[in-house]
Amino acid sequence: MPSVGSDLHPNPFFFCKVVSPTTGVLMTHFDCIVVGSGHAGSFLIVDKCPPGWVGGNGYFTAGAHRTVHGGLQDLLPIVSNLSSEVVDRIDMEPYTRDQFFEDIMRLGNGKADPAIVSAVVDNSRDAIQWLAQSVKVPFVFSFHRQAYEVDGRQKFWGGMVLSVEAGGKGLISAHQDALSKAGVELWFDTPCVELLRESNTIAGIVVRRNGVNIPLKTSAVILAAGGFEASSELRTRYLGPEWERAKVRGTPYNTGDGFQLARAVGARTTGDWAGCHNTAWDADAPDDAGARDVTNQYTKSGYPLGIMVNSDGARFVDEGEDFRNYTYAKFGRAILSQPGGIAFQIWDAKVIGSLRKEEYGDGIVEKTMANNIEELARELSAKGLKDSGALIRTLNEFNAAVERRQRDFPNQKWDPAVKDGLSTQSNSCHLDIPKSNWALPINQPPL
Incomplete structure (x- = not known):
């Protein structure tokens, strides 16, 4: 996503102790003001969201x-979920x-x-050491x-081997506890509406609190107000018309305010305004905001173990191109560009047990089960698949390619923890869109 920088001050962002207001006494000068209450803004003063939406998008992450x-041996001292066995x-x-x-x-x-x-x-x-020791993440x-x-x-x-107990919920909870112990007060329902300039320097902000605009002077302002992913208008403007229908994974309050505040005082924009972080997301998830009880469980990132097809029954990416960490953000964009902006993920009994339960468990995702390819195609026709015949051909061609590869390279072993080279490409068969790793035939019921 894009970012903003400023030529107004040689060192506009620095860390310092936050002097926060005490309950009932309105102070108008602070050493430092942070706009936003997510993982990036650990020392916080103002956030336009209500208390129930604290944490920004950080709350909706897996905490990875x-x-x-x-x-x-390097990381053992900072983790808490291990026995010697x-x-x-x-x-x-x-x-x-x-x-x-x-x-x-x-x-x-x-x-x-x-x-x-x-x-x-x-x-x-x-940074990890500081988060573990000082913030108690x-x-x-x-x-x-x-x-x-x-x-x-x-x-x-x-x-990437580290995550946080309870994911984003645990991450934001740790930040809140640290802020409370430090005596920092958070002002919720308090949007920042203006950056104040004095002598070519940012000297403070204006917040709207209880319907009144209040100027707050400060020696430093840190904008940690998120991106514009919750604004369909800005998504469409910068990413393209198909992004109007993209689902919002996290907070509905990330509407680009920080960028607009900075631009209004002459900040220089930089970064990739046409790019974003976009993942495979449950088609049945809410449209305009994430669900705070489910959070990141709507992610559907098990595709390296199977295949993805669009509503026309055709594959459109190399599901085994690389580890999930390195492909999911761009594959989300690829899904959105398909007809209707949806895709189906397909596996068989050989790998279903390896799918993450928090993403694919009962009650989290709608599942379609079938005993064979033809039955699966019929079932999916009632759920948005437009061409059942094309899906049958896709699966048959995929399976045939995998089986030929196995005949040509009989000693290759399926191993999801490495790029195992178990692909659809062989001396006698090449698919137009390969699966480069982890390719197994999809033929063992249930599919």
Whole structure:
């Protein structure tokens, strides 16, 4: 998403102790004011949302954190969900500085600012340590998202091994507890409506509180007010007309206010305004805001273990191109560009048990079960599939390609914790859209 920077002050953003108002006494000068109450804005004063929506989009995440690390022994001191028996069965490779840097640059198609990326990467491990020790964020190893059991061992994959107990809910709860202990007061239902300038410097903000505009002077303002994903108008303007129908994963209060506030005082815009973070999301989820009870469980990221087809019954991405961490954001965009903006994810009994229960459990997602391909096509025709014959052909061609690959390379082993090279491409068969890894025939009921 885009960002804003300013030439008004040589060092506009810095960390300092927040002096917050005491109950009943309205103070109008602060050392620092932060606009927003998500993970990015840990020291907070004002937020336009009501208390029930505290946490911004951070609340709706899985609480996953990517950091440089030296492997299992490096991270053991900061996690809390391990016994010695479990530790002995973990395989975890280090995630190096170069890997982290290259992943960001590669996934951003080279558009990211190398200096900013270096700052993020080089300080990532210290940031995790600070969150664990000072904010008391309850980090755990992400067995449910980033590890598969292979030959009796927990094999972590994709570099990102940490998450937070209770996900985004636990993350924001830890921040709230830390703020409370520090004596910081949060003003909810208090939108920032203006940045104040004095002598070519940002000198404060104006907030609307109880229907009254109140100027607040400060030595520093930090905008942590989120993006514009909850504004259908701005999505359409910057991302394209199909984005009007995109579902909002998180808070409905991220409507681009921070960008507009900064632009109004001459801030320079930068970043990729035509790009965004977009994931496969349950078609039955609410349209305009996430559900605070379900949060990230509406994510549907099990596609590397199966296939995805559009409503015409055709595959449209290489589901095994890379680990889920590196494809889900762009595959969400690919789904939105399909007819009706929807897709079907398909697996068989061989892999259903490997799908994450928090995403695919009973009561979380609508499931269609069938004993064979033809029955599955009939069932899905009642749920938006337009061409059942095309789906049957797609699955038959996919299965035939996988089986030919297995005949040509009989010693290849399916392993979801590595890029196993088990693909649809062989000496005798090439699909127009390959599946490059984790390809198994979809033929064992139930489908």
